[in-house]
Amino acid sequence: MEFDVIIIGGGFAGLAAGVALAEAGKRVCLLEQKPYLGGRARSFQGPTTGSIVDNGQHLFMGCYHSTIQFLKTIGTLDRVRFQTTLSVPFLDRDGRLTHLNCPALPSPWHLFLGVLRSGSFSLKQKLEVLRMGKALRNGGAGFGPSDAESVTAWLSRRGQSEGLQRNFWDLICIAAMNEDPRAASAKLFERVVRLALFSAPEDSRLGMARVGLSECYTAAAQSFIESRGGRVQVGRGVNQLLIKEGACRGVDAGGERIVDLPVIAALPWHQLATVLPGELLRGEPFFGGALALRPAPIISINLWFDAPITDLEFAGLRGTTIQWLFDRSRILGDKSHYISLVLSGAREHVSRSKEELLAISLRELGEMLPAARKAKLLHSLVIKERFATFSPSPEADALRPPARTPIHGLFLAGDWTATGLPATIEGAVQSGYAAAREFLGMQ
Numbered sequence: 001m002e003f004d005v006i007i008i009g010g011g012f013a014g015l016a017a018g019v020a021l022a023e024a025g026k027r028v029c030l031l032e033q034k035p036y037l038g039g040r041a042r043s044f045q046g047p048t049t050g051s052i053v054d055n056g057q058h059l060f061m062g063c064y065h066s067t068i069q070f071l072k073t074i075g076t077l078d079r080v081r082f083q084t085t086l087s088v089p090f091l092d093r094d095g096r097l098t099h100l101n102c103p104a105l106p107s108p109w110h111l112f113l114g115v116l117r118s119g120s121f122s123l124k125q126k127l128e129v130l131r132m133g134k135a136l137r138n139g140g141a142g143f144g145p146s147d148a149e150s151v152t153a154w155l156s157r158r159g160q161s162e163g164l165q166r167n168f169w170d171l172i173c174i175a176a177m178n179e180d181p182r183a184a185s186a187k188l189f190e191r192v193v194r195l196a197l198f199s200a201p202e203d204s205r206l207g208m209a210r211v212g213l214s215e216c217y218t219a220a221a222q223s224f225i226e227s228r229g230g231r232v233q234v235g236r237g238v239n240q241l242l243i244k245e246g247a248c249r250g251v252d253a254g255g256e257r258i259v260d261l262p263v264i265a266a267l268p269w270h271q272l273a274t275v276l277p278g279e280l281l282r283g284e285p286f287f288g289g290a291l292a293l294r295p296a297p298i299i300s301i302n303l304w305f306d307a308p309i310t311d312l313e314f315a316g317l318r319g320t321t322i323q324w325l326f327d328r329s330r331i332l333g334d335k336s337h338y339i340s341l342v343l344s345g346a347r348e349h350v351s352r353s354k355e356e357l358l359a360i361s362l363r364e365l366g367e368m369l370p371a372a373r374k375a376k377l378l379h380s381l382v383i384k385e386r387f388a389t390f391s392p393s394p395e396a397d398a399l400r401p402p403a404r405t406p407i408h409g410l411f412l413a414g415d416w417t418a419t420g421l422p423a424t425i426e427g428a429v430q431s432g433y434a435a436a437r438e439f440l441g442m443q
């Protein structure tokens with residue numbers, strides 16, 4: 001079969017690149033080493049419970065414009081349900097429940113009014129949020145973070161109290177950037193806050209897949225590509241890129257060479273090195289940044305009870321080790337009493353044993369939710385994603401390469417490339433689109 005381009009990697013980035021190129025009339029050969037598509041955003045059927053389990057609960061946002069476009073193109077946007085306006089329940093460790101409900105007003109009034117009406121903040125904290133929001137809109141000398149500043153340092157410099165940081169800004173930072181605010185880049189955080197909270201009110205809405213994450217996009221993207229003359233192969237890893245005299249000439253996939261084709265490498269940063277020839281790794285500074293990016297883990301604790309433990313579909317948790325609670329039975333619409341808990345930016349917890357993580361979760365759930373003390377735990381599944389994302393430290397930005405490489409016919413995609421966003425679905429899709437544009441520009 002004749003192809004126009006090889007794509008390595010079947011996550012959001014590789015599939016978005018493949019769909020964009022198929023739409024432009026190109027015949028795509030996509031190779032994925034795992035026996036399934038989806039990469040770090042996938043689902044599977046739990047062997048004991050039969051429930052559809054995501055490798056970690058993913059949140060979409062209204063500001064994921066490229067992702068929304070991608071899902072629309074492959075016909076699955078209706079599998080993600082978005083809120084009508086931003087609404088977040090917060091559950092404190094002592095069980096106190098408050099809400100941040102933002103009305104349908106133009107930005108920033110949706111957020112300002114939401115915060116003013118919310119029981120989640122003291123009056124002093126509400127005024128701090130308003131001050132921060134006003135400054136974000138107006139800018140002004142010395143407002144913006146410096147290149148080296150952490151989120152905590154910047155928020156403190158902007159007069160945001162420790163309590164407000166802990167109970168609000170830190171939750172946003174850890175959820176959106178998967179990093180401890182003391183280590184995360186304030187520059188990137190500022191961009192995220194502007195995009196997610198201070199653009200249009202529709203952009204602030206949260207979205208959740210109503211089906212398993214894989215079902216949202218993998219099969220639909222594969223058939224989009226294949227119905228336009230392409231081929232998606234799983235269980236077919238690339239061993240090495242074939243690079244000669246400054247040009248990429250194809251790949252070696254399991255001993256078989258696929259030659260005379262340009263390549264989009266949509267691999268995670270830590271796997272790119274495994275396919276690059278050694279002399280390029282040592283001699284071409286362009287690729288050095290990828291090697292210097294550090295990982296940041298996410299832990300998901302999946303629990304099946306014999307009875308419901310909450311009426312909430314999801315909640316941000318405050319004052320606890322676990323950070324988010326999702327009632328998967330409500331989200332998926334089944335009766336399994338299945339709860340998924342998320343612990344992001346989990347570097348200091350990832351070495352804990354699964355038993356220890358389970359004990360912490362059950363203790364904290366019991367403190368917050370009386371029904372959790374009575375319900376019987378039937379089954380549990382702890383998933384540690386040690387390489388969930390790259391760590392968005394202040395140094396990381398300069399290490400992220402663009403889609404176009406100095407090697408002719410080789411392009412990069414992936415959430416870790418220079419998207420200007422943290423490692424998210426939206427970053428991955430944007431990177432795939434950017435690589436596709438660069439490829440088409442080369443033609």
Ligand SMILES: Cc1cc2nc3c(=O)[nH]c(=O)nc-3n(C[C@H](O)[C@H](O)[C@H](O)COP(=O)(O)OP(=O)(O)OC[C@H]3O[C@@H](n4cnc5c(N)ncnc54)[C@H](O)[C@@H]3O)c2cc1C
Binds near residue numbers: 268
């Ligand atoms: C637990 C968890 C929770 C998350 N929560 C959120 C969230 O709430 N919201 C959000 O927006 N984002 C979230 N993310 C981040 C999001 O999942 C990622 O940013 C996104 O999935 C990355 O997509 P990608 O295509 O860049 O990389 P990947 O999904 O890693 O895809 C790369 C693919 O390349 C394949 N591959 C590697 N080497 C080879 C080879 N040699 N040959 C062939 N194939 C190869 C891999 O198997 C993989 O399938 C979360 C991530 C995790 C892990």
